[in-house]
Amino acid sequence: MSEIFNFSAGPATLPKPVLIQAAQEMLDWHGSGESVMEMSHRAKHYSQIHAQAKQDLSDLLNLPPNYEIVFLPGGATVQFTMLPLNLAAQGQSIDFLTTGHWSEKAIKAARAMQYTTNEVATSIESGYATIPTRSSWQCDSNAAYLHLCLNETIHGVELFETPDCGEVPLVADASSTWLSREIDVTRFGILYGGAQKNIGPAGLTILIVRSDLLARQADPHTPGVMNLAVQVKADSMINTPPTYSIYIAGLVFQWLKTQGGISAIEAINKEKASALYRAIDQSSFYQNPVQAPYRSRMNVPFSLADESRTQAFLDGAEQIGLRNLKGHRAVGGMRASIYNAMPLQGVETLIEYMKEFERHC
Ligand SMILES: *Cc1c(COP(=O)(O)O)cnc(C)c1O
Numbered sequence: 001m002s003e004i005f006n007f008s009a010g011p012a013t014l015p016k017p018v019l020i021q022a023a024q025e026m027l028d029w030h031g032s033g034e035s036v037m038e039m040s041h042r043a044k045h046y047s048q049i050h051a052q053a054k055q056d057l058s059d060l061l062n063l064p065p066n067y068e069i070v071f072l073p074g075g076a077t078v079q080f081t082m083l084p085l086n087l088a089a090q091g092q093s094i095d096f097l098t099t100g101h102w103s104e105k106a107i108k109a110a111r112a113m114q115y116t117t118n119e120v121a122t123s124i125e126s127g128y129a130t131i132p133t134r135s136s137w138q139c140d141s142n143a144a145y146l147h148l149c150l151n152e153t154i155h156g157v158e159l160f161e162t163p164d165c166g167e168v169p170l171v172a173d174a175s176s177t178w179l180s181r182e183i184d185v186t187r188f189g190i191l192y193g194g195a196q197k198n199i200g201p202a203g204l205t206i207l208i209v210r211s212d213l214l215a216r217q218a219d220p221h222t223p224g225v226m227n228l229a230v231q232v233k234a235d236s237m238i239n240t241p242p243t244y245s246i247y248i249a250g251l252v253f254q255w256l257k258t259q260g261g262i263s264a265i266e267a268i269n270k271e272k273a274s275a276l277y278r279a280i281d282q283s284s285f286y287q288n289p290v291q292a293p294y295r296s297r298m299n300v301p302f303s304l305a306d307e308s309r310t311q312a313f314l315d316g317a318e319q320i321g322l323r324n325l326k327g328h329r330a331v332g333g334m335r336a337s338i339y340n341a342m343p344l345q346g347v348e349t350l351i352e353y354m355k356e357f358e359r360h361c
Helices: 016-025 043-059 075-087 101-113 211-215 226-234 245-258 260-281 307-319 343-357
Strands: 067-073 093-096 118-122 144-149 170-173 190-194 206-208 299-304 334-339
Touching: 016 245, 043 067, 043 190, 043 245, 067 075, 067 211, 075 101, 075 307, 093 101, 101 118, 101 144, 101 170, 101 343, 118 211, 144 245, 144 343, 206 211, 206 226, 245 260, 245 307, 260 299, 260 343, 299 307, 307 334, 307 343
Parallel strands: 093 118, 093 144, 144 170, 170 190
Antiparallel strands: 067 206, 190 206, 299 334
């Protein structure tokens, strides 16, 4: 059996050394005689794990002191649903940039809760193959915040430059890109995302929140569990946090540090993505529709010029251990998700297979 490379978009591949360490510590964490899963979230051992995970994430992001880290259950969907409650005053409009599936979901969630929304721009007419240029955005200077998605996991579109929106805080869904490249946190009011793409197991969402936003208390009826100020005050423990997911995320943060931090992993991510896009562009057999400056480094959708061969491509890939390359049903074709934990060797093996498949067609 050859080595398995898992290209799933999420839950996604995790670093091998992290899984090995978690296996070794499964029954007995550091001589405590307990599995992390069995620990009370209020007890000393778990408190240590929780605090260390926060510290390591803060180090990795170079987090300034006026930002808080919040660990919550529920996924990015819960976050883009509860953020309006925390940030928009009654009657205040929220700006949204629509660049693909996930930013569409975010504006829909706000509309479903009867918030006033302003879509500053959308790239839907391009089939989400680009990002509208900043000069075309119709921003509202009184908006509660501007929501955008830094990397559209399904469409493979990534926003590398942080837009300037004056005083309106930027709130970004970073689920599938954070910790893959250096991001200037100070440009954002909130960065949030689910862990299951590039950080750890499903069930955990992480938020980086600029402290002044916690004073907004936008909707007085916001329940405590959904109130960011309350959660920050309780160190994300107003109720039981997803302890095991936080523990694994903490191991991933430590692994990232041993890799040389974010700048080092970013260099490898650039190498992986450019090799894969080069292979796609060098052949008329494969195609990717996204405009070059916006091509995602984490999720690479591609299709065959002859779509009738798609299933044969996927079957052959499975046979040699290249797993979960099937594209999202909204887009079709293939998608290779190449997060931090995907080694360069996995991408090289995929490229070799692509060349071989083309030769035999
Ligand atoms: C996966 C994903 C989501 C949804 O995450 P859930 O944890 O399923 O709620 C939202 N935004 C982006 C960018 C994603 O990749």
